[in-house]
Amino acid sequence: MAGMTLCSVCERQVRGKAKVEGGASTSTVDGATTTAAAAAASEACALCFGTLNPQFVARVAADVGRAVKNDFYDVKDFVLSLNMPVSLILREEIVKMRDDLGFAGTLASVPFRIRAIDAYIGALYEATGLRPTKCSNLNLTITFCNDEFLKPDCDFLLDHFPDEFIMPAKKMRLAEPPPIESLLTKVKVLSIASRLQADVAKKFNFETPTNNCVSSFELSRDPIFLAGRYCKFSRNLPQSPWTADDHAGSGIVGGSVSEQVCQFLKQKSLADVTRFTASGREDIDVRMLGEGRPFAVQLVNPRKKLPEWSTIEQEINRTFNDIRVSFLRQVTRAEADILKIGEEEKRKTYTALCYSSKRVDPVMLAALQNKAPLELKQKTPVRVLKRRPLIERPRNIFQMHALPIDDHHFQLRLTTQAGTYVKEFVHGDFGRTRPSLADLIDPESEVDILELDVEMVDLEWPPGNITAQQPVPNGLAK
Ligand SMILES: [Zn+2]
Known part of the structure; x- marks a missing residue:
């Protein structure tokens, strides 16, 4: 393990923890850790970047605990996700290939993600009162950031996988192209690691981080x-x-x-x-x-x-x-x-109160029902031209019935294809809908629509049996 600084937690998980002596929580290779620096360095770890340090864990848990108490979630449990720094993920992949490091015990056999979750769930339970579980509709995601090794990590991988780090031409044309390390993502690291040769892994230098991880978290409940x-x-x-x-x-x-x-x-x-x-x-x-x-x-x-x-x-x-x-x-x-x-396939049924400039002819009205089904050609109405492109669409009228009310008024009942402009069908929209209702009744007359109601939107909704309404006792049951 020459050249690698480990925190007491990681150290414990490695065989040969005898290196930690005299209560020092950090073992260093050069032994240069001073008393004053010891506290600051106690989270320094080339493997977990200090994320497993009990004081760090307690701080993160306390932050989450405060947020949970202020956020009124009425739940009893949560699912925990941890986002680790990319550099840390790369190191774990390399450690797996480094038999020269002599790692054994938990550290060698249990993935870091599991060890990390194990380090956090107890503290989070205590701080939040919520039970960590594998299935809950509340998700807690804690993200740890430490980007001080992004550049050296990138340079290391670039030497062996130059083709993996080609900036897209579109980004290169930006006034300020993003740095090459922006291409080093978790997915990229895992994909490269599967092809990494052991002799290349041996060249990796496990430098000790000088900065602590910055943590942030997000609580979100399933929609x-x-x-x-x-x-x-x-x-x-x-x-x-x-x-x-x-x-x-x-x-x-x-x-x-x-x-x-x-x-x-x-x-x-x-x-x-x-x-x-x-x-x-x-x-x-x-x-x-x-x-x-x-x-x-x-x-x-x-x-x-x-x-x-x-x-x-x-x-x-x-x-x-x-x-x-x-x-x-x-x-x-x-x-x-x-x-x-x-x-487009849904049917809609309307009733409309209509006015005719010429005296209503009951025989003409009664004849309307024989004119459906009927295909219309509708240009985008004048009234919506500002918002919609000008196109001509075919639309179907499936059923049509009309009943006279008085000499100049009648009630119209229509079943149409969704998207039919009913008002325009009635008055013709300056000839932009053909045929119009006036064309069908009496081309000499003018017909207008005074009131329109939608009577039915033909869709089985909510999906399933809409008559069997079973209220869910707690509205959030999954
Ligand atoms: Zn550690």
Whole structure:
């Protein structure tokens, strides 16, 4: 072991620990450690970089303990991951090939990762009160940094594997190309190590680190995906917040379906972020009726378990007058993704209150139902041209029924392919949708749409049996 400084923990794990004498916690080859320097050097170790030092472990655990107490996670356990410095990973790989070092015992037989986790779990349990386990929805990742050997490590490997360190041309063209050691990643080290020859490994110099590792950590809980359906009873409430390129931005916070639902869930779960997705969207002045529109919400890093689904539904529906959520349940990420798939195939059913400039002819209206199914050619409507490219798309009307209300008004019921611009189908959008409803009833008349409601979005949602609503007792059950 000539030339290698080990801390007392690593030393203990190596056969022949007799080197440690007189209570010194660090053994050095040159014996130059002074009393004053001894404390500072006590974490110095060419193998673990001081990460196994009990005082260091206690400090890291205390930091984590404070964070856990301030963060309100209502869990009893966690999964621990440790990110070790790249230089340390390289050294462990080389140590394995160095029979000349005379390592035996735990250090030779147990991977460093296991020894490190073993060094931390007890202290973390004590500091946090949470049980370290292999399966939990709370993840604690501790990252240790020490980059003082990145350059020499890189130079060492570069001598034998020059082809592994070629900076991509794109990065070389940057005003300040990144240093070559930025290519030395954990994946790269492990890939090179598997091809490293023993005689090359013998040339590696185990210098002692002069800096302690810097540690940082992250606590994060697995996201929750919720699925449900929403109804919207207002003609003055958008599905999502106005964005800069939407017209007439009202800018009212909470003035949308997604904000109302998400604000509530965020408050209950103390999640960092909520992400709302829905199967399509209705215009602000269109009501969403029937069983509602399928939606999903992702809660990122939730701290608290959610109440039962029925309680959430009741509270949301009591809090907000213009929306109603139902069929709430937890789904997997893959299930939540179904919302974005097959968008074009979904059918939607609408009812519309329409006005005709010419007197309504009941016979013409009744004849409408025989004109479906029908394919339309729709150019991007004038009203959304600012946001969408100008294209012409075919869209299908599957069913069509109309009932007269009075001389100039009638009710229209349509089942269409998703993505059909219904308002434009009714009034024709200056000839940009062909045929239009006016074309079908009486090309001489003008027809306009006064009110539109979505009656049905045809998607089995939430996935599975939507009638068997089983509230999960603790909303976070995996
Ligand atoms: Zn050590």
